[in-house]
Amino acid sequence: MLSQERIGTSEAFFLIVAAMIEVGTLTGARDIADQVGVDMWLVSPLETFFSLGAIYILTRLAMKFPQQDFFGFSRQIAGRWVAWPLSLGLLFYWLALTAHVTRVTTDVIKNSLLARTPAEVILLSLLIAAAYLASRGLEPLARACIIIIIVTLPLIMILFLLVLPHFRFENFLPILPRGPWPVLRLAFWRISNAEEMSLFLILVPFLQQPREAWQAASRGYLVVMVIVITVLTTCQGVLGIELLKYALIPGLSVTQLAEFAGTFIERISLVFISLWIILAFPTVAALLWASAYLAGRLVNLNDYRLLAFYQLPLVFFLARHPGNNLEVKSFYFFLQPLGFAYLLIIPAILYLIAIIRFPPAGSS
Amino acid sequence: MNRRSLYRAGLLLLLLTIITAGCWDNKDLERRALVLGAAVDLAAAGGSLVVTEPWKITLEMPILRRMVTRGEGGGGGGEGQDENTMPTWRLTLTGTTFAEAINKAATRSERTLFFGHQKILLMGEELARRGDLRSVLDWWARNRESYLAIDVLLAEGSAGDIMEARPKFARSVSLFLHEQMQQVIKTSRFVKHSLAEVLAALDAGQDILLAGVKMVPRQELEVSGAGVIREGRLAGWLTPEETQAALWITGETKGCDILVVPVPELQQTLSVEFGKLQAEVKPLMEEDKLSFTIKIKVEGKIAEKMGNPKLFAAADLHQVENRAARLMEERIRQVLGKLQQQYQADVLGFGRKVEKVRPRQWEAMKGQWRQIYSSLPVTVQVKVSIRRTGMVS
The missing domain is CATH 3.30.300.210 (Nutrient germinant receptor protein C, domain 3)
Known part of the structure; x- marks a missing residue:
């Protein structure tokens, strides 16, 4: 870790909000609708409760070793032979996640804004810009996140509110026609969708107040979930469940119905999607930064930042590999189980061992 | 910033300049033909679906210079207007699918068609009775330029013929129908349904009403009544x-x-x-x-x-x-x-x-x-x- 790389709790909060909101939020409604149908709107609030539990365990584990990152504390808890594969797995997870986010973003840009621009050009521009931001280090990245969030998020939410006249409450009925289990099962499984919260596995030593890690993580996550729930609920309320299953980017389809009296911009949805795409940059940059840092730790490199660029060929390859947009989900099938492991199972096991091996001072 | 960082930043800037400067999607307004409305029909009289090119589409596009300098007649299609003074161009195309028919526009128009400002989609009666509407609308649902907010209407008779009307105030048939649909706040003698609502109903296997349009004497139009869509096809009409x-x-x-x-x-x-x-x-x-x-x-x-x-x-x-x-x-x-x-x-x-x-x-x-x-x-x-x-x- 470089000496100047310290961020405050509020910067960590903005970093996590910016990192978690990405284009997947606009496309996610379809996946949930496919699995639970009309009860889609119930999944995200329940998912919030489950995920907060996982985030609590994750941050408690990291806060127990405030001067160490994941590689450091996992080595201390479980030994080198466990720490290495776990850290390599985490590195792969972050790189694959970066590839997934950039691929989905590229597909959305191609589908909505730049149909004739080659996908490789969009992908490469996105990756280079994000890698540049990541290579500046954590502190500039956090500041960029603050600016991006403050500028884009309020505008996005205002644009989204414009479709409320099309909202129909009957699109939420009937409630639980197949019982509560499918919803509960999916909500629990979707802990893995809080992917970027895994950044807290390395973020705590960078905090000026490591004890406030849980505060930054939980508040950031709650803000993100308010936005996610707003987007998903609006999608269902406006489009209805059948059209939701059919639309490729439900979040964008919804905004096509936005009408804003007096506006000279007829295609408001394009403004909306443009703003949302800006939010993909902090996500990609944060993941590239995190993977560069972890790779640097594994090879014992002090100034790791340029690794953000060296990772790009692999990310580019992974992002380009699925032949079409329908193959993306099946190609990245491993992300969800990996996410579940790194957000809940591994932290829970490590925390349990840590409590046993390193009991709090004063306990017998 | 030291010299090495400066070189790096310069190189990055150069790279980004190369790959982002020429926008592949750049298209000047003068090279676009803005589609205001589309009327879709079965191509052959009698409506056979087994002919080579069963679908017909009539696209209405504004001729902007005539829109700006319209004559004393007032509206776009007002009395006294003929084909040479009409402020819109109606291009009729046929194809095996709508995508193919629309693609053929490249052989008839020097401008690229742009559907981002389409206001209405009008379907002919025979097409609605015989064709599966979900298939008919698929191109609009899939096309990235199309908007889900466009109004969907049904013509009594041929939809292409409706495009020949001469509205008195509006500058085109599509704009007339679009404005007319706003009158739904004044009367419920017709129904206003957007493409999103129609797609949602068809996807869910539900029946739906669509606004009816018919030509009345003096080449004027009337929007009233509704077509009853059952299982994706027109089953009949309701009076106003x-x-x-x-x-x-x-x-x-x-x-x-x-x-x-x-x-x-x-x-x-x-x-x-x-x-x-x-x-x-x-x-x-x-x-x-x-x-x-x-x-x-x-x-x-x-x-x-x-x-x-x-x-x-x-x-x-x-x-x-x-x-x-x-x-x-x-x-x-x-x-x-x-x-x-x-x-x-x-x-x-x-x-x-x-x-x-x-x-x-x-x-x-x-x-x-x-x-x-x-x-x-x-x-x-x-x-x-x-x-x-x-x-x-």
Whole structure:
């Protein structure tokens, strides 16, 4: 870790909000609708409760070793032979996640804004810009996140509110026609969708107040979930469940119905999607930064930042590999189980061992 | 910044300049033809779907210089306008699919068609009767330029012929129809449904009403009545009055309807203008027997009185309210009969109500829903409250 790389709790909060909101939020409604149908709107609030539990365990584990990152504390808890594969797995997870986010973003840009621009050009521009931001280090990245969030998020939410006249409450009925289990099962499984919260596995030593890690993580996550729930609920309320299953980017389809009296911009949805795409940059940059840092730790490199660029060929390859947009989900099938492991199972096991091996001072 | 960082930043800038400077999607406005509306039909007379190119599409595009310097005739298609002075160009194309037909525009137009400003999609009667509407609309749902907010209408006869109309004020047929659809706040003699609503209904296997358009003398257009779409095809039409009654039930009416109520007791004929209308449609299950109750509450005012010049008393208004309520009930029963027995089309969403309120029972009956629906007992109760009598007593 470089000496100047310290961020405050509020910067960590903005970093996590910016990192978690990405284009997947606009496309996610379809996946949930496919699995639970009309009860889609119930999944995200329940998912919030489950995920907060996982985030609590994750941050408690990291806060127990405030001067160490994941590689450091996992080595201390479980030994080198466990720490290495776990850290390599985490590195792969972050790189694959970066590839997934950039691929989905590229597909959305191609589908909505730049149909004739080659996908490789969009992908490469996105990756280079994000890698540049990541290579500046954590502190500039956090500041960029603050600016991006403050500028884009309020505008996005205002644009989204414009479709409320099309909202129909009957699109939420009937409630639980197949019982509560499918919803509960999916909500629990979707802990893995809080992917970027895994950044807290390395973020705590960078905090000026490591004890406030849980505060930054939980508040950031709650803000993100308010936005996610707003987007998903609006999608269902406006489009209805059948059209939701059919639309490729439900979040964008919804905004096509936005009408804003007096506006000279007829295609408001394009403004909306443009703003949302800006939010993909902090996500990609944060993941590239995190993977560069972890790779640097594994090879014992002090100034790791340029690794953000060296990772790009692999990310580019992974992002380009699925032949079409329908193959993306099946190609990245491993992300969800990996996410579940790194957000809940591994932290829970490590925390349990840590409590046993390193009991709090004063306990017998 | 040291020299090495400067080089790096310069290199990065150069790289980004190379890959982002030339925008592949850049297209000047002068090189675009803005499609305002599309009319789709079956290409062959008689409507065979097995011919090589079964689909016909007529696209209406503005000729901007004529739009700006339109003549004294006023509107785009106003009287005295001919093909050489019309401010729009109507391009008709045929194809095996709509994508192919539209692609052929590249052989007829030096400009690239742009669908981002399309206002309406008009479907011909024969196409709607014979073609599967979900397939017909697929291109618009898939095309990234198209908007889900465009209005979908049905033509009585050929949709392409409707594009030949000459609206008096509007500069094009598409703009006329688009503006006309906004009049839904003034009357429920037609229904306004967007592409999103139509797609949602078709995807869910639901029946839906679509606004009807027909040519009237002097090449003018009338938007009124509704086409009944059952299982993705046109099953028949509702008259404007039947459409009104149907929208009273669905609650889609925005008010302002005029109901002409003859009151023999007062020797008067009154026009009651609707204000607020609340509709409640409830499925009832008694001893495994399904029935529906429709309760409608209307608030209105007297817009006009004809006949006996006698001044209104409060008791007279009650008589008017009762007469209006009975009249509405009668019209609602009439449209219910037509939809249930003649068309067997659940455009009022009865099945959806059962599904939402009684999902388990719905699972058991959805297979035979059409038969159940056609003989479903429906109780209608209308309550009319007249709040005002206008500016005179």
